[in-house]
Structures are given as C-alpha cells and as structure tokens.
Amino acid sequence: MKQHELSTLFEQIANLLEYQGENVFRIRAYRRAAETLATFSGDLDHLATAGRLRELSGIGADLAQKIEEYLTTGQLDAFERLRKTVPSGVLEFLEVPGVGPKLAKVFVDRLKLKTVADLEQAARDGRLRALPGFGGKKEENILKAIGLMKQGRERMTLNVALSLAQQFLTRLREVPGVLNVSTAGSLRRMKETIGDLDLLVAARRPGPVMEAFQRSPWTGRVLAAGMTKASILTTRGLQVDLRVVKPASFGAALQYFTGSKEHNVVLRELAVRKGLKVNEYGVFRVSDRHRLAGTEEADVYRALGLAWIPPELRENNGELEAAKVGRLPTLVEAKDIRGDFHIHTNWSDGADKLEVIVQAGKDRGYEYIAICDHSQSLRIARGMSIERIREQMGILRALNARLTGYQVLLGAEVDILADGSMDYPDEVLADLDFVVGSIHSGFKQSESAITNRILRAIRNPYVTLIAHPTGRLIGEREPYQVNLEAVFQAAKETNTVLEINACPKRLDLCDTAARRAQELGVMLAISTDTHRLTHLDHMAVGLGIARRAWVEPRQLLNCLTRHELLAWIARKRTTLAGHAAPRRVGSRRR
DSSP states (O other), rough: OOOHHHHHHHHHHHHHHHHHHHHOHHHHHHHHHHHHHHOOOHHHHHHHHHOGGGGGGTTTHHHHHHHOOOOOSSSOOHHHHHHHTTTTTTHHHHHTOOOOHHHHHHHHHHHOOOOOHHHHHHHHHHGGGGSSTHHHHHHHEEEEHHHHHHHHHSSSHHHHHHHHHHHHHHHHTTTTEEEEEOOHHHHHHTEEEEEEEEEEEEEOOOHHHHHHTTTTTTTEEEEEOOOEEEEEEEEEEEEEEEEEGGGHHHHHHHHHHOOOOHHHHHHHHHHHTTEEEETTTTEEEETTTOEOOSHHHHHHHHTTTTTOGGGGGTTTHHHHHHHTTTTTOOOGGGGGEEEEEEEETTTTTTTHHHHHHHHHHHHHHHHHEEEEETTTTTTGGBBBOHHHHHHHHHHHHHHHOOSSSSEEEEEEEEEOOSOOSSSSSHHHHOOOSSEEEESOOOOOOHHHHHHHHHHHTTTTTOEEOOSTTTTTTTTTTTOOOOOEEEEEEEEHHHHEEEEEEOTTTOBOOOHHHHHHHHHOOOOOEEEEEEESSSGGGGGHHHHHHHHHHTTTHHHGGGOOHHHHHHHHHHHHHHHTTTSSSSOOOOOOOO
C-alpha cells in the first residue's frame, strides 16, 4: 500500500502548490507521479532497492529520491514543510469535488472557515450566498459535493481494493498450513465500490495465519483479534476483515461470506423448504443433522438443486430463478477478450508514446487495439487538430504495415458538441477506423438537450461507440441527466456500441444500466480509457462490471475477432450512409 500512500501525498502536494500559485509544470509533475503510483501494482520497495524507480512513467531523479525517503522513513519532509505554509483546512477543502484552490482561498480568507464541517454548516446557514457569484443553487451543489466526498472516503474504488486484496492474499498464501485463500464480500461480487475488504482462508491451524495478518506491513491498527477472525485498519484507514475456517467448511464459508445478504436470505428460504439448513459450516439435513456439503462452494448450490452461481450475479436479481431452470448466462471471461478500445497516448493527454502502447497491446495477446486520442475542441487534454490527427493516422498506417495478426485501429475520441455535431467533419471521421463519441462539456444541459446530443451522434454513420454515456465520476460528479432508454433504443437500431468504461472512477455504464442495454440487444464494449500503461490492467475491473450485468461474449465487441470487428463497423457505416458507402474499415491505404 506504500504506492497508494505516496500517490495521495503527491496529489496533496500538487494541490497545495496550486493553492500557492506555484509553477504549473511543477504541479503537473506531481499529479502525473500521483497517477502513476495509484495504478502501479508491482513491488515498489523492490524497484527502489534495485535503483529502478525512474523506470516508472513520470518519475525523475527528484521524485525518485522522495519515494525512497518515504519508503525509508514513513514520511515526506517536503510535504510536511509545505503543509505548514498554508492555513489548516485547505487540504480538506480541496478534497471537495468542484472546489479548486481559488475557491478554497475564498472560504479561508473571506469566511474564515477551517474545516469541511464549517463549510457544510455555512452552506446550510445560507452564508455562502454572500460570496461573489454564489447563490442558492451553488450552495446546494456544495452540499451535494460534500456528500460525494464523504461517500468516497468511506469506500474504496475497485482497483484499490483488488490491489490491496492481492497483496494480502499473496502474504497469507505463504503461511505454512494454508490450503486456500479468497476474497469474499462485495469485492468478490465486484461491486463498483468497496466498504470493508473481506478475506477468507482455509487452514488447519489458524494461529500463524492470524499473526501474519496482524503483522503485515500494511497494518496500521488492529481493531479486533480472536482465534479465527480479526479486523485491522490499513495505514490508509481502510478496514480489512479476515476469517480462518477449517478446510472442510471453506466452500460453505465462501458462499456465506460472499453474500449478498439478499441472495443468502432467499437461498436459506429455499433450503428450509427442502428440509435443509445452510450456514457458514455447510449444508445440513434438518431431520438428522447429516452434513451434505460444504468443502466446495459448487456443492452448496448443488445440494439445493441449483447450478453454481457466479459471485458477480449474487444480488437476488433473478439469478436463483435462472439457476433452478438452467438458464444462467455464460458470462464473459478474461480469455474471451481480444482487444481494447479508447486508448490515449501522449499525442493528447496520455502519458506514454504511441509505439509503447502499441507494443503493450501486442504483448497482451490482443488482436487489436484502438488508439483514440482527444479531438481538437478539448484543449485541456491537448486535443488534436485535423492536421495532427491526419499525421497520427499516417504513422499508424505505417505501423500496421509491419504487423501481422494484430492491428492498430485508427481512432479518435471525438467530442459531441453542444448541438450534437461531431468535433471533426465527416470527411475526417470517414478516414478513421474507430470513432468514439463522448461528452466532455455542457453537463448541466437539460435531459432532452443532452439526450438529443447523444442521439445525433449515434445516428452519425462514422461513430462506432459512445463513451462513458452518463458522464459520472464516482465520488466526484453525479451523472448528467440523460434518457438512457432512448439512447439504448437508438444504439440498437443503428448498431452503435455503448461503452462500459473500465476507469475505476467512471464504471460507466454501471452494471444495472449495462444489463438493461444488453437485455434490449445493444452491443457493448469494455474500454479501459487508458491514459498510461498501467491503466490497461483496468480491463479486469470492466470485466467485473460486465459480468454483474449478465453480459455474455456474444454481446461484447471486444470478443469479436479482428475480421468480425471490422465487418461490424463497416456494416453500420454502410447501413446509415446509404448509397454512398464509405471506404472499407481497416484499409491501410494512405
């Protein structure tokens, strides 16, 4: 967890420097380093010991030295000195979504506020309205933002939870006598955010397991410790709960502690009707207390006359009924994924070179990736002019000419403008293989306005996919108002793909919306929205959301072969463009 702690510190340093009006390049360097560390899943101590910290994207000599300092001492003098130069409460204000350094300074200087609790009370008392440009609506938005911030503090994003769980499980597997380990609870069900992290271990002797858990390098404070269960707070304040069970009960305990509560209630009711009892120790016949199952999780379901239900489906949303009659979906798996879409490079706001990203996709065994840097209007993300996008197309065509069995799709993430038109003209879009349409502005437009923007983009024959369709950022920004039913219907009619954005802060479409879309026959795609190499790993997060949405391989664009994918895109273009059929998608002509 050291990389996550350092990521937080570097982000806070960037915020404080911005508050003080420091050099923008220095601020940007800390933010890039923070993002690198937040997504790094390797062994940071090992890299430091080997003198290889500078291999990480955005980490130069100065930042590498600071990382080494923190790994050695557990603190960062530069941060402590900087924090003393600004009023107390500034860092806390900057955590509130929508509150930047200038506004934080106003809260401190004009209203003498010291904490977010002060800010919340000031908003409720109507005192913010005295500030220039403030009114009732802005006060209301501040209160909503504080609520989002509190929610974000209480829960982990999926990538953080997965990384933390993997580190604990690796440590616990090494304890002598451990026979099995697993996550449980909401992480195993791949819910979009995680409260407490639940771990389960099968071992004949629980003592050594409990000791290894409590003495882990990530343990900040032990909350409770017994013979077979313990709870700790990590050094970042995240709660982790561990249970150790006998090997014969591992399957039953895994089912029981995975949940959900609603799923388990119905499961127990079914057991009662069959004269059975289900708990964390096994499945028992009530009449003679004979134990029927418990060692393997699948046997628990089998004893109740059910097919094994994948953890992601266990929300009492029809999965038990489907299991009774053999109609559970064959969920998409990692092995089904043939490619990734919506990938950025340093041509816009990505951190890595085009050639590096292309090689990374090939190394993952993909058949294709789509390079989709930002279009010209998104200047904050170094959006590409028409001249630059054409220059990038030429480079990609040259790259493709040297590749076999693997193709880089010429793409772009093109802004859907306020009136629904696209940020590039059709003659540019026609030369691209893969066009991602997305909204990055005008979030406060009416539902009808935003819906019509997206519908117009969907009906453009060159738009392949609509990215992050609701615009939300978990814990930071609510979804904009959009009629998803209308969007789904239009996407189905036009063969336009809708995205499950795997960025842990987005997960957009969410699981419930994605399930509704697939029920209507809309083709979906998991896109990592990669901005640096480590983001390619977010495919696992997107897969979790897709599985929670009951998505099968046939309903996911990523599962098409390269030739099937190109045919899918061409079919939409030909159908919507009428007689003037555009060029063949995937052509390598200049």
